[in-house]
Amino acid sequence: MTQRRPLALLAVLAVVLGVAVQQGTFTPEPDAPGPLPPTEDSGLAIDVLTDQLDAPWAVAFLPDGRFLVTQRGGTLRLVDADGGLSAPLSGLPPVAAIGQGGLLDVALAPDFATTGALYFTFAEPGDGGLAGTALGTARLVDQRLEDARVVWRQEPKLPGGQHFGSRVVVARDGTLFVTTGERDHRAFAQSLAHTQGKVVRLAADGSPAAGNPFVADPLARPEIWSLGHRNIQGAALHPLTGELWLTEHGPQGGDEVNLSRAGRNYGWPVVCSGREYGGGPINEGLDWVPGVERSLHFWAPSIAPSGLTFVTADTFPRWKGSLLAGGLAGRVLVRLTLAGDWVVDEERLLTTLNQRIRDVREGPDGFLYVLTDGAHGQLLRLRPVQPPRR
Numbered sequence: 001m002t003q004r005r006p007l008a009l010l011a012v013l014a015v016v017l018g019v020a021v022q023q024g025t026f027t028p029e030p031d032a033p034g035p036l037p038p039t040e041d042s043g044l045a046i047d048v049l050t051d052q053l054d055a056p057w058a059v060a061f062l063p064d065g066r067f068l069v070t071q072r073g074g075t076l077r078l079v080d081a082d083g084g085l086s087a088p089l090s091g092l093p094p095v096a097a098i099g100q101g102g103l104l105d106v107a108l109a110p111d112f113a114t115t116g117a118l119y120f121t122f123a124e125p126g127d128g129g130l131a132g133t134a135l136g137t138a139r140l141v142d143q144r145l146e147d148a149r150v151v152w153r154q155e156p157k158l159p160g161g162q163h164f165g166s167r168v169v170v171a172r173d174g175t176l177f178v179t180t181g182e183r184d185h186r187a188f189a190q191s192l193a194h195t196q197g198k199v200v201r202l203a204a205d206g207s208p209a210a211g212n213p214f215v216a217d218p219l220a221r222p223e224i225w226s227l228g229h230r231n232i233q234g235a236a237l238h239p240l241t242g243e244l245w246l247t248e249h250g251p252q253g254g255d256e257v258n259l260s261r262a263g264r265n266y267g268w269p270v271v272c273s274g275r276e277y278g279g280g281p282i283n284e285g286l287d288w289v290p291g292v293e294r295s296l297h298f299w300a301p302s303i304a305p306s307g308l309t310f311v312t313a314d315t316f317p318r319w320k321g322s323l324l325a326g327g328l329a330g331r332v333l334v335r336l337t338l339a340g341d342w343v344v345d346e347e348r349l350l351t352t353l354n355q356r357i358r359d360v361r362e363g364p365d366g367f368l369y370v371l372t373d374g375a376h377g378q379l380l381r382l383r384p385v386q387p388p389r390r
Contacts, residue, residue, distance in 0.1 A: 043385040044349065049083045053377035058105045058167075058307075058359050059369055063113055067379060068140070069371070070120065072102035078143060079379055091145030093136060096125035099161015100181075100231075107168045109137075109204070116140040121166040121178060124150065126157035133166045133180045135206060151206025152223070154195050158183045163197075163249075167235035167308075172242045175209040176202045177225065177260070179232035179246065186269040189228055192220035197268060199232070199244065199260045201225040213263030228266040228292065230254075234308030234325055247308050247325050250274040251282060253300030257325070258293065259341060267292040273300065297343040303330030307359035313366030316384060326357030328373060333357050 055072040062068055067079040074095035075088035095103050101123025109117035116139040124134035132154035138145040163181030170176060182189040182197030189197025192214055200223040201209040207223075214220035234247030244260040254274020258266050271292055272282035288294055299305070307326035311319045323336040323343075331354050337345035350357065356373035363369050368382040 045383050045385045046350075046353070047381040047383070049081075049379040049381055050079055050085055051376050051378045052085055053077065053371070053379060054375055055102070055373060056358060056371045056377040056379070057103065059361055059371055059379065060106045060108055060118070061361070061363050061369075062108075062140075067369075068106055068108075068118070069379065070103045070106050071377075072104070073097045074103050074122075076103065076106070076120075076145070083379075086143055089140075089144055091138060091148050092120075093122075093148055093150060094125055096123040096131040098123065098129075098131060101131055101161055101164045104133075104164065105167045107170055110170060110174060112140075119168050119170070119176065121168050123164045124153055124157070128159075130157035130159055131161075131164075132157040132183070133164045133178075135168060135176070135178050135202070137206075152178065152200070152202055154180060154183075158185060158196075160184055163231040165232050167232065169235045169237060169244060171201075171237065171244070174204055176204065177235065177244050178202060179229070179235050179248075181231035181249075182229070182268070189230065189268045190265075190270065192217065192224060192227065195221050195224065197229045198227050199225040199229065199246070211262075225262060226260045226264050226266060228268050228270070229258075230268040230272075233306040236308040236310055236323070239310050239312045239321075245308065245310075245323065247305035249304055250298070250302065251277060252302055253298070254282070255299040255302045255305050256295035257297040257305075257323075257336065257343060258295055261293075264293050265291060266295070273298045274302070296341065297336060297346070299330070303327030303332060303334065305334075307357060307361070307371070309360050309362045309368070311362060311368075313362060315366035316368070324360050324368070326360045326370065328356045328358065331356055333360060333370065 057070045057072045060068045065081045069077050069079055074097050078086035104121045106120045120136050123131045125131050134150050134153040136150050138148035162184040165180040167179045178200050180198055188194040201212055202223055203209050212222055214224050215222045229248055231249040232246050236245055246258045246260050248256050251274040254272045271286045271288055273287055305325045306328050309324050311322045325334045332351055333349040335347040336343050358373040359371040361369050370380040372378045
């Protein structure tokens with residue numbers, strides 16, 4: 001399990017680029033919206049709010065009870081409480097919907113109720129087919145976005161469609177954590193001169209946040225918070241500590257749960273529990289070296305984790321304090337039982353649903369909401385099966 005070690009930054013390793021696997025789109029047969037039969041998974045009932053989403057990526061909850069859903073192809077939709085679906089909202093900047101890239105995460109600003117401000121992450125196109133992860137902000141006005149602008153972007157933009165990340169999480173102090181992938185350029189994950197394969201911490205205007213760990217290093221990007229990540233597609237704040245927990249895609253058997261702390265190095269590609277897609281160890285097959293944080297949990301075989309949330313409400317009393325992670329390749333929702341910073345147990349849910357789980361969030365009503373990936377993507381509400389009346 002996790003061992004706390006002093007950080008000793010590793011030299012950037014020249015690593016031969018590996019072969020990334022495109023996350024293919026699974027197209028389920030369309031189901032009529034409505035309740036599904038209870039699953040065998042811990043007495044869950046599932047309500048299908050809509051099954052008409054096109055490769056949905058993230059969901060956020062509006063104060064009026066509607067849902068804001070990103071679609072990877074570059075569109076943002078509103079979903080009513082009864083499942084009604086809006087036309088795509090206008091006002092987004094151009095999005096590079098290539099490979100794993102597209103319109104990704106969305107999060108409401110703390111003052112959304114009065115300003116309508118929100119944040120979104122996306123693959124931003126560049127010249128000659130290049131692209132990079134970017135953070136945008138806008139205001140939601142009726143059914144359109146106004147004043148959309150990019151406040152932070154990866155530089156340089158790179159070719160290819162792999163490993164964009166990306167989640168955006170608003171911290172308790174109002175700063176923003178943005179997670180990125182290394183864009184299949186492995187050595188960049190260890191380079192403080194690049195923001196690929198990092199967690200960056202930003203002020204609300206997109207500038208580097210005060211107190212970041214590398215601001216005094218003239219050779220480092222001042223927005224970097226932690227490094228050595230491969231492709232982070234799950235991020236959530238711990239409800240008690242406020243610390244940032246992550247799930248990230250590894251190669252075969254290398255998916256990880258990590259706790260992102262200031263200045264820490266999480267090892268990719270120096271150490272990895274997974275193996276190359278063509279066979280053989282990553283680097284020299286090392287699972288730890290001094291100066292690198294051990295993962296809190298890993299999956300072998302891979303589940304391709306995407307989406308992450310803590311259970312804080314009393315709606316699911318047995319699950320309170322658990323961490324829920326979606327699985328794409330695993331077609332599963334995973335519940336992790338925690339004891340402090342330790343992962344002590346794992347339970348697999350929604351196995352009979354057999355859907356690629358792209359996002360999972362706890363709603364303000366205490367229920368859990370899940371997005372399934374695909375051309376007929378679903379927004380699902382999970383609730384406990386009510387005990388029979390006596």
